Each structure stands twice: as C-alpha cells, then as structure tokens.
Amino acid sequence: MITADQSVVIPSDWRDYLALTKPRVMTLVVFTGLCGLLAAPGHIHPVIGFAVILCIAVGAGGAAALNQWYEAEIDAQMKRTAQRPIPAGRMDRRNARDFGIALSAGSVIVMGLAAGWLVAALLVISIVYYAVVYTIWLKPRTPQNIVVGGGAGAFPPLIGWIAVTQEVTLMPIVLFAIIFMWTPPHFWALALFVKTDYAKVGIPMMPVVAGEASTRRQILIYAILLAPFALAPWYLGGFGLIYGVSAALLSLAFIGFSLPVGLRRSEEGDAMRPERKLFGFSILYLFALFAALVADRLAANAGWIA
Amino acid sequence: MTPEEQERLKASQKSRNKALGLVLVALVVLFFALTIVRFPDAEDRAQYEAELAEQGR
Known part of the structure; x- marks a missing residue:
C-alpha cells in the first residue's frame, strides 16, 4: 500500500522571521552603530548614513538567524528560548538558515555599494565572528564565551565610524x-x-x-x-x-x-x-x-x- | 488537505508575499536614492580628470 504524507506545512508567518532577527538586540546595535557614525569626524550623506545603519541592522539580524538555526536543539531545551520560532515548530530549520544567509549576503552587498568595500568587509568579519567564531566554535567550549561574544556586539560603532572616515x-x-x-x-x-x-x-x-x-x-x-x-x-x-x-x-x-x-x-x-x-x-x-x-x-x- | 487547512495555507502565503513585496519596493527606493546620491558631480569629475592627467604624464 502506498501512503502519502498528508500533513501540510504552513509557511511561517512574517512575525516569525522578524523574531529570528532578535529585534531587541538590534535596537542596541542600531543605537551604537548610529553613535559611531555621528561621532566620527567628517561628513557622510544622510542617505548613505541611513543605508549603513540599515545594513548593520540587517547583517546583525542575519547573524542572529544563523545563530538560532545552529542552536535550535539547545534552544528547545531551555525555558527562555523554547518559544523561539524553530524550537516551537513554527519554522522549518532550513528556511531559517537560508533566511540568515540571504540577510547576511544582502546586507554586505548593499553595504559595499553604498559605503565602499572596506566597510562591507568589516561587516562580513562581524557576521562571521558572531555566527561562526562565537556561536559554533567558542560558545559551547569555554566559560570565556561571553568575553568572546562581547566582540560581536562591539562591531557596530566601529563600522559606523569607518563608514564616515573610510580608514581604520x-x-x-x-x-x-x-x-x-x-x-x-x-x-x-x-x-x-x-x-x-x-x-x-x-x-x-x-x-x-x-x-x-x-x-x-x-x-x-x-x-x-x-x-x-x-x-x-x-x-x-x-x-x-x-x-x-x-x-x-x-x-x-x-x-x-x-x-x-x-x-x-x-x-x-x-x-x-x-x-x-x-x-x-x-x-x-x-x-x-x-x-x-x-x-x-x-x-x-x-x-x-x- | 481539509478546506480549513487550505484556507490557512492561502492566508499565510498571501501575507508572506505581501511582506516580500514591501521589502522589494523598499529595496528599489533605496537603490534609486543611493544612485542619485552617489552619482558623480562636477567636483568628482574634475578630480577624476586630474587623476587621468596625472597618469597620462
């Protein structure tokens, strides 16, 4: 007898995709990035400045999505994180991964076109630092993980500043x-x-x-x-x-x-x-x-x- | 698939498409604005000409 899987996968709600980007963390990222941009000596066109902050925020969102893709099994076992979209079953794990990659790649490309490839390269480093160095490599291995993770949160003002000055x-x-x-x-x-x-x-x-x-x-x-x-x-x-x-x-x-x-x-x-x-x-x-x-x-x- | 499921599937697909559409429109606006802002003005062209002349010598 041939049986077919009759269950239907309902596509995730846009709110679940938004939750994947950790919007509350993003507010701090946007604020410190904006401060770096405004505190730097020199001038940046407001439209380019806006694009820079947008790309920092979207890049951080992409890294957060990749973080939740990788940690879905861990999140499912912890009370604080069990209601996130993937462990709660509202989102397919691969969709989260692809969403994270799309946001990360998209933010880097727009950043390069808007503010130059030096700044885009720094954005790549910050995303890889959070999604790979921190999430995959060091967080499960060392109690110094928070010290390491602090580095990920420290990138936005640096990127904002260098977007204006164009030099490290x-x-x-x-x-x-x-x-x-x-x-x-x-x-x-x-x-x-x-x-x-x-x-x-x-x-x-x-x-x-x-x-x-x-x-x-x-x-x-x-x-x-x-x-x-x-x-x-x-x-x-x-x-x-x-x-x-x-x-x-x-x-x-x-x-x-x-x-x-x-x-x-x-x-x-x-x-x-x-x-x-x-x-x-x-x-x-x-x-x-x-x-x-x-x-x-x-x-x-x-x-x-x- | 029950009719209710079909209904829910359609509704969620529709809202997802709407969200994607908005993102695309926003990207179009952003790229247009960036193009206008980054378009070289007289000053940029003069600098470029100067660089060319420098290399030519």
Whole structure:
C-alpha cells in the first residue's frame, strides 16, 4: 500500500522571521552603530548614513538567524528560548538558515555599494565572528564565551565610524574595546540573578563553571578595567570635556555599582538586588556614554567648545 | 488537505508575499536614492580628470 504524507506545512508567518532577527538586540546595535557614525569626524550623506545603519541592522539580524538555526536543539531545551520560532515548530530549520544567509549576503552587498568595500568587509568579519567564531566554535567550549561574544556586539560603532572616515584608525578600535570590556560585567550580573538552564544543555557559563565568587570578582575587575577604555577618547584627544566628564562620572558610578556585587556573597533566597541594579545601570551606562560621545562631537562641530 | 487547512495555507502565503513585496519596493527606493546620491558631480569629475592627467604624464 502506498501512503502519502498528508500533513501540510504552513509557511511561517512574517512575525516569525522578524523574531529570528532578535529585534531587541538590534535596537542596541542600531543605537551604537548610529553613535559611531555621528561621532566620527567628517561628513557622510544622510542617505548613505541611513543605508549603513540599515545594513548593520540587517547583517546583525542575519547573524542572529544563523545563530538560532545552529542552536535550535539547545534552544528547545531551555525555558527562555523554547518559544523561539524553530524550537516551537513554527519554522522549518532550513528556511531559517537560508533566511540568515540571504540577510547576511544582502546586507554586505548593499553595504559595499553604498559605503565602499572596506566597510562591507568589516561587516562580513562581524557576521562571521558572531555566527561562526562565537556561536559554533567558542560558545559551547569555554566559560570565556561571553568575553568572546562581547566582540560581536562591539562591531557596530566601529563600522559606523569607518563608514564616515573610510580608514581604520585608533578611535573606532577604542569604541570597539569599550563595548568589549563592558559586555562581561553586564551579562554576568544578569547571569547571577537569572537562574538559567545553560548547565542542562552543556553551555559553560561562567557562574556555573567557575562559581559565583569567581564570577563576582571578575565583574569587579572588568568594571575597573573598563574605565581607562571609556576615558580613552578624551585623553587621546579626539573628544573634549563634555565626553571626558560624562565618561568619568559614568565610570565611577559603574565601579560603584560593581563594588557591592564584587565583594558580597549571595545567601539562600537572596533577592539579588545589587546585581539587578548593576544590570539595569549597565544598559543606561552604555546609552549615556555613546550619547555623550555624539553630544561632544556635535558641540565641537557647532563651535560651542574648542 | 481539509478546506480549513487550505484556507490557512492561502492566508499565510498571501501575507508572506505581501511582506516580500514591501521589502522589494523598499529595496528599489533605496537603490534609486543611493544612485542619485552617489552619482558623480562636477567636483568628482574634475578630480577624476586630474587623476587621468596625472597618469597620462
């Protein structure tokens, strides 16, 4: 007897494709990319600037789709991620992969045509870094995965800046370093108060592998090491007092929020208040720091300060 | 395939096509705008001529 599969595959909704691009992560990507673009010395046509930000966002979306394509089995076993389109059965895995490749390739081609192939090459590096180096290679292998992953989030301001200047200089690399150093304390603060099931699926997150005490110590170390990087745009001479003072105050506050987290130990049934505060402040910190960078540049361009 | 399934399939195909159509229109607009912006103006042409003359010598 011949039996035919009568089940029908309903094509995924556009909302599922949108969810695949991790739109909430994208807001931070768009913001830091835009700040890099606006803080860079020089001029870029608004249409090209728009295309650059669009390509950074779409490239990040493509990398996020590839990430979810690769991690579908892991996501299915974790409460936080089980409702994503692929593990929830709303999307075919291969469609997600092809969607990710299409977004990545499309964003790189448009970036090359709009802002030149140096910037497009940097976009390729950032996508491959996130989708391959981080997701496939290092995330399942080392508790330093968040440190590595921070590099992926650090690309947007660098790309935005170089789209304007068309050359790789020290300042965009400093912006890269700021986000790179910021990510570990930001994420580990979250990891301390959100009980995730990373251990169950074999992803070596720092609090699970090295223990809470070590994670707390490392949060404090990164918070202190972040300060010289945050101040670098000012003492390297690219930016003025608006940025310098903002960065100094924000860095002091960041260390201030990290101190109680780094020096205490949680007890049974702990409300984890210092950790929650640090996590909340870390987001504000990044937004404020990059906004100060742009404000400083705009003020200098307007001739308000020397 | 039941009639209800057919209905759902059609509806979801339609919305997907609509979304794709919008993306294509947006790309057309973007490429048009980029072409206009990147079209060489008198200054770009003068620079190009100068480079040519430089190579010719």
